Amino acid sequence: MTKFLISIVGPTAIGKTALSIKLAQHFETEIISADSRQFFKEMHIGTAAPTQEEIATVKHHFIHHKSIQDNYNVGAFEKDALQCLETLFKTKNVVVLVGGSGLYVDAVTKGLDDFPEVDSNIRETLNTDLETKGLPYLQEQLKQLDITSYKTIAIDNPHRVIRALEICIGTGKPYSSFLNKEKVTRNFKTITIGLTADRPIIYNRINQRVDMMMQAGLLKEVESLLPYQHLNALKTVGYKELFNYLNGECDLDFAISEIKKNTRRFAKRQLTWFKKDDSILWFDYLVDFEVVIESVESKIH
Known part of the structure; x- marks a missing residue:
């Protein structure tokens, strides 16, 4: 029996987590996260990681399984994710992959590109x-x-x-x-679903999410990580801007506006990355779930 990986991609704040949970429930399966910022257990609010309630609904893998002090990269993730898939496919015909980190999604679905050693x-x-x-x-x-x-x-x-x-x-x-040399073949088939919206809607959702993160205590989270601001994992949107504020380099309003601006830029790059793949089935973020299921089922059968 052919095994299927349903990969859900799209810009940040578009609703990938909610859709992944619905799909996992429908297929009675589990979720692999390919969001490189959600790997770190010290980073909750600023990475928009699934909530405890969401994780209790469906089993997730690769959420908060590493520390910011660990040296974890895309090569290690590819190896770990493939091992996890091998185990899951022993009892399941479908597994869900979700994440906005294009490089990490591609590592699982297509394999990493081969780079020469350099000095x-x-x-x-x-x-x-x-x-x-x-x-x-x-x-x-x-x-x-x-x-x-x-x-x-x-x-x-x-x-x-x-x-x-x-x-x-x-x-x-x-x-x-x-990049994009001949990719390795996987022993599963990938069906990739993309969620999108008009740019003003995406940007508005991002701005609202940042405001919600601030209300949820993002500043306090970043403050607790101040001693570790030099670590690579923390040189990321939502953290670096608030470090600047805490270090007295700007005021809080400016830091928040920078988080919004940098997240919008990130979303633009995510779309550029994913639009290169013409096998993605794109849906509007408000699409009816039944329409998505119908498309996925037709691909499987």
Whole structure:
């Protein structure tokens, strides 16, 4: 019997979690999270992780299973997620994957791209440049060397920018030229569902969600993580802006407006990433659940 992975993608704050739970309940199965920020147990509010009630409804994997102090990357996640799928498929014909981290979703569904080894000194130099010249300097460098990556990767994430740059510099070829080579074959079929909306609606939902996060105590959460602000896991939207406020670099209103702006930019990049995949079945975020089920069932049968 063919096994199916139903992957749910789309921009942040569009309603992926709610749909994933409905689908998992319908197929009496479990959910694998491919949201790279929700892996960390110290980050609850700012990552919009599923609530305790949601987790109690359906079993989730890869939610708060790591600490911000752990060195966990997409390669390790691919290995762990495939092992988890192997176990789940012994008793289930369908498993649900959900997440807005395109790279992590692709790692599970298509396999990671093969990158050549490059001189570790390059990364050290780039890290020094980040400290002394700032992220905009590195972003501009990437723009010159690989405009495709500049437009598609998480450009506000220093880790991703440095990764792309070290490949560009170390090989003399664009980072993007190593992407989308022949992918590995998986022993399951993937059906990918995308949720979307008109851009003003997406942006409005993001703004509302940030306000709700602040009301839920995001500032207090970030304050408790202040001693760890140097860790890579925390150099992310919703945390870095409030660290700036707590460090006296801006006022709170400005920090909140920056979270909204940076989250909107992130959503734009997510859509750019997912729109490259023409196998995705796109639905409006208000779609009736029965319509989604009908599409999925027709693909399965």
